[in-house]
Amino acid sequence: MAQLHHYVMFLFGGILCGLTRGSPELSVLEQDMRILVNSRATVEIFLSEYVEASIYLSVNHEDLIDLSTKNITIERDITHYNATIFGKEAGHAELTISVNNSEINISTYARITIEKDTAIYHTSVVIGWIYFVAWSISFYPQIYENWKRKSVVGLNFDFLSLNIVGFILYSLFNCGLFWIKDVEDEYFSRYPRGLNPVQVNDIVFSLHAVIATLFTIIQCFIYERGNQTVSWTARAIHGIFVLVLVISLILVPTEVIVWLDFLYICSYVKLTITLIKYVPQAYMNYKRKSTEGWSIGNIFLDFTGGMLSMLQMILNAYNYNDWDSIFGDPTKFGLGLFSVVFDLFFIVQHYILYRDRNIYLQIEEDNISAPAEESSEPIIA
Numbered sequence: 001m002a003q004l005h006h007y008v009m010f011l012f013g014g015i016l017c018g019l020t021r022g023s024p025e026l027s028v029l030e031q032d033m034r035i036l037v038n039s040r041a042t043v044e045i046f047l048s049e050y051v052e053a054s055i056y057l058s059v060n061h062e063d064l065i066d067l068s069t070k071n072i073t074i075e076r077d078i079t080h081y082n083a084t085i086f087g088k089e090a091g092h093a094e095l096t097i098s099v100n101n102s103e104i105n106i107s108t109y110a111r112i113t114i115e116k117d118t119a120i121y122h123t124s125v126v127i128g129w130i131y132f133v134a135w136s137i138s139f140y141p142q143i144y145e146n147w148k149r150k151s152v153v154g155l156n157f158d159f160l161s162l163n164i165v166g167f168i169l170y171s172l173f174n175c176g177l178f179w180i181k182d183v184e185d186e187y188f189s190r191y192p193r194g195l196n197p198v199q200v201n202d203i204v205f206s207l208h209a210v211i212a213t214l215f216t217i218i219q220c221f222i223y224e225r226g227n228q229t230v231s232w233t234a235r236a237i238h239g240i241f242v243l244v245l246v247i248s249l250i251l252v253p254t255e256v257i258v259w260l261d262f263l264y265i266c267s268y269v270k271l272t273i274t275l276i277k278y279v280p281q282a283y284m285n286y287k288r289k290s291t292e293g294w295s296i297g298n299i300f301l302d303f304t305g306g307m308l309s310m311l312q313m314i315l316n317a318y319n320y321n322d323w324d325s326i327f328g329d330p331t332k333f334g335l336g337l338f339s340v341v342f343d344l345f346f347i348v349q350h351y352i353l354y355r356d357r358n359i360y361l362q363i364e365e366d367n368i369s370a371p372a373e374e375s376s377e378p379i380i381a
Contacts, residue, residue: 024049026099026106032195033112034121035087043110045081045097050074053101057083061093064114074099087114090321094193109193113320120319124312131308132201134301139212141297143219151224154293158234158280160220164213165241166273169266171206174198176263186260234280241269274335278342282349291350299350303343310336 029044045055055072059065068084085095091114098107115121146152176183178198187196248265251257285291313333317323326333 023104024051024099024106026055026097026108028097028108028110031110033110035085035112035114036118037087037090037114037116040084040086043083043085043095043097045072045083047074047079047081047099049079050076051099051101051104053099053104055081056098056100058096058098059085059093059112060096061091064089064091064093065095065112067095085112090114090116090319092320092322111193111195115319116321117319120315124315124319127308127312127315131305131312132205134308135305136205136208138298138301138305139209139216141301142295143212143216145293145295145297146216146219146223149223149293151293152220153224153226153228154284154288154290155216155220156281156284156294157220157228157230159277160213160217161230161234161238162273162277162280164210164217165238166270166277167206167209167213169270169273171203171210173263173267173270174203174206176259178203180259183259183263186258190260231280237276241272244269271335275338278339278346282342282345285346285349285354290354291346294346294350296347296350299343299346303340303347306336306340306343310340 025046025048027046029046033041033043035041043057047055051074053074055074057067057070057072059067064087066086066088068086072081072083074081093112093114095110095112096107097109098105100106142155146155177187177196178184178200184196188194244265248257248262252259252262281294285294310333313326313336317326
């Protein structure tokens, strides 16, 4: 009778454990792996419990990666398995690892980057930090120039207004995708095997840019500014941006788009601003025949950052044999090149075209005049 009691208790306990036990968990030690061409690496796989099946491995680019095995027999009391991969050619590959039978179907993956040279990888990282610093401090020469002259005459207010809007929208995109879990979930739902494109340094740069630009705008209220104002052309452009963003905001609660789409729209507006923001300053310098009041230090730092950014993209494209990242989707590279071209144009204006023009004529046009005396006219009339 006692034996029957123990048997019933064991059977009941087994049934209860079976009902409450979750699905087995399959994972890898490293979700993102780097491997050199013509070298081997070990993929460490973990399975939380025994399953009567095999572990299957497949790679999306067999021309880049060789697998030592495509299936591993699962054994009792063993939760840790290894598979060897061999890098054949440079590039990006994805290894899919799955376990399935009639009862379960679970999978995981590892992103594998096959690179030609580790030294190029580390050089690219160093270059990334250098251009991050160059772009971050590029705001301060203009701030110092304004403080030294106690004047913002020569600094175009259209440029400033576009800059602050652009960096605010860039900060919204970065902070939303990095800190708001619902938005991040929307991103991974759309790109389940992607990486969050926003890193901590992106957030630091964008928020710092907002603060530095706001400080420069405050200087415009404190120091001599002549009768400079934000032009009606710039106000019309801002009006278009506001209209686009307001319509996008209305579409979110109506579930036509989600918050992730709204943040992408913010980023597209920022890209548009990047394309046009230097035009007012370049035109103002041309009309005044002078770069007085426009800091050349800012331009050199921006030029340095832009050149290093493009150099990093070229190094990565070579190291990973990923030239499509430049020529297949030229947006980022094109924007960097566009900024560098404008920087070169400002350098030509400063050192060649208007080198000796410290005294300039007053231009009787909206936003392009520079009288000698301070004016109390509001910046935005």
